[in-house]
Amino acid sequence: MDTPDDDLEFDFFEDEPRTTEVQPSRVRLPRRSGGPRRPGPRRPAGPPRGLTPFLRLLAAVAIAIAVLVFFGLLIESCASTSKHAEYSSYMDRVATIAHSSAADGTSLANALTTPGIKIADLTAKLDGIAAQEQQNVTAAMHLDPPGPLRPENQNLINALQLRVDGTRSLASGFAATKGSKSATDASVLSQYAQRLVASDVVWDDLFLAPSKLEMQRRGVTGVSPPESHFVASSDLVSEKSMSLVLQRLQGATTSTGTPSGLHGTNLVSVKATPNGPTLSTTTDLNQIVASPDLGFDVTVHDGGNFQEVGIKVTLTIQRVPASGKAIVQTQSIPVIDPNGDAVVHFTKVDVGALIAERANLKVDVAPVPGEQTKSNNSASFPVIFSLG
Numbered sequence: 001m002d003t004p005d006d007d008l009e010f011d012f013f014e015d016e017p018r019t020t021e022v023q024p025s026r027v028r029l030p031r032r033s034g035g036p037r038r039p040g041p042r043r044p045a046g047p048p049r050g051l052t053p054f055l056r057l058l059a060a061v062a063i064a065i066a067v068l069v070f071f072g073l074l075i076e077s078c079a080s081t082s083k084h085a086e087y088s089s090y091m092d093r094v095a096t097i098a099h100s101s102a103a104d105g106t107s108l109a110n111a112l113t114t115p116g117i118k119i120a121d122l123t124a125k126l127d128g129i130a131a132q133e134q135q136n137v138t139a140a141m142h143l144d145p146p147g148p149l150r151p152e153n154q155n156l157i158n159a160l161q162l163r164v165d166g167t168r169s170l171a172s173g174f175a176a177t178k179g180s181k182s183a184t185d186a187s188v189l190s191q192y193a194q195r196l197v198a199s200d201v202v203w204d205d206l207f208l209a210p211s212k213l214e215m216q217r218r219g220v221t222g223v224s225p226p227e228s229h230f231v232a233s234s235d236l237v238s239e240k241s242m243s244l245v246l247q248r249l250q251g252a253t254t255s256t257g258t259p260s261g262l263h264g265t266n267l268v269s270v271k272a273t274p275n276g277p278t279l280s281t282t283t284d285l286n287q288i289v290a291s292p293d294l295g296f297d298v299t300v301h302d303g304g305n306f307q308e309v310g311i312k313v314t315l316t317i318q319r320v321p322a323s324g325k326a327i328v329q330t331q332s333i334p335v336i337d338p339n340g341d342a343v344v345h346f347t348k349v350d351v352g353a354l355i356a357e358r359a360n361l362k363v364d365v366a367p368v369p370g371e372q373t374k375s376n377n378s379a380s381f382p383v384i385f386s387l388g
Contacts, residue, residue, distance in 0.1 A: 086146050087220045091211075093143055094156065097136050098228035101160060104133045105196070105230035108167060112236065112245055113309035113335045115369060119174055119249050126171035133164045148214050155206035159199045163230050166195030177246060186243035193237030200229050236335060244307035244337055261305050263370035267379055268299040268341065270363050279361065279381040290355060290385040295347040300365050302336040309335045312366040313344045317351065320358045320382075327351065351385045359383050 111117070111125040137160045145153040169192035177185050204227070211225040235241055271278040272288045273295040279286045288294070296315060302308055310332060317327040329346050336342040351359075365377040 087223045095226040098226040123171045123175045130167040152211045159202040162195045162199035189242040190239040263304040266376035271297045286383045289388045298344040308368045314364045316362045
């Protein structure tokens with residue numbers, strides 16, 4: 001029996017060659033008739049495609065430059081702030097030393113002009129002042145100045161050291177006088193004291209002025225080197241003054257401690273400042289223009305044969321008739337030489353409450369030890385104040 005043939009093949013379609021699918025072609029429709037075509041709004045032409053990467057690069061470069069400039073300015077600002085802080089901190093510490101040293105100079109002047117002081121006491125005071133000033137030298141040596149100011153800082157140390165040396169020399173010089181009043185001793189003492197004068201010159205010319213210039217050159221503003229003057233007046237340490245100090249120290253006093261010889265001061269004049277007038281006791285009414293800068297200059301004369309020190313001068317202004325609180329100011333004359341004058345400046349005298357009212361202005365000069373005639377130490381002036 002024959003088995004069915006399972007491998008029969010049936011071809012209902014003849015093989016045809018494969019064909020490519022034809023895409024429909026675009027057909028441009030004819031324009032509608034009925035008039036010319038109205039032009040629509042045209043789009044702005046953009047940059048050529050070839051320029052786009054270049055423009056993007058320019059934008060990136062501009063942003064990068066802006067960022068660099070910003071950070072550069074920020075860094076510069078931080079550096080400037082840091083530099084200013086460095087100079088300011090240094091000058092603040094110098095100011096502390098400067099004020100301390102100036103106070104030592106005031107103490108020295110007070111010691112030389114203390115009424116009735118003995119040589120032993122004066123020597124001890126000067127030694128103490130020198131020791132205090134040595135502490136200022138040590139403090140200056142431990143300062144950490146900005147690099148450009150290191151030479152100036154060394155000059156500051158030199159100025160302070162001159163003050164130590166001058167004060168110590170004066171102490172030993174006075175101790176060695178042993179009752180002498182000779183001109184030679186006075187000359188030696190004055191030479192010692194010139195170191196103190198030189199210290200002020202070194203401070204001003206070799207520290208203060210160069211420091212200002214250096215900070216200006218480096219753009220540091222708002223910071224000022226401090227001043228420091230050890231000698232208030234060179235007259236106090238002159239040879240003449242030292243001779244008079246020796247004369248006063250070596251005893252123009254009796255065994256009872258009462259000064260001998262001719263001593264005394266007298267009031268010379270009182271003048272309103274800044275625009276006058278010079279007051280008169282015989283004028284019915286001295287007219288004075290009041291202002292925020294109103295002051296009075298009082299001139300005092302030493303009519304004795306000795307140097308006088310520590311003389312108090314008091315200014316009193318009281319309404320007439322007396323009512324309310326009087327205006328009172330007191331100043332002191334550190335030292336006045338025989339036959340010499342000293343001017344006391346009373347400043348910023350506020351007379352606002354006395355405008356257009358009669359008042360009495362009185363000046364009193366305290367008598368010095370041994371003064372016999374005291375009637376010429378004071379005077380009263382009738383005054384009236386106006387606003388100009």
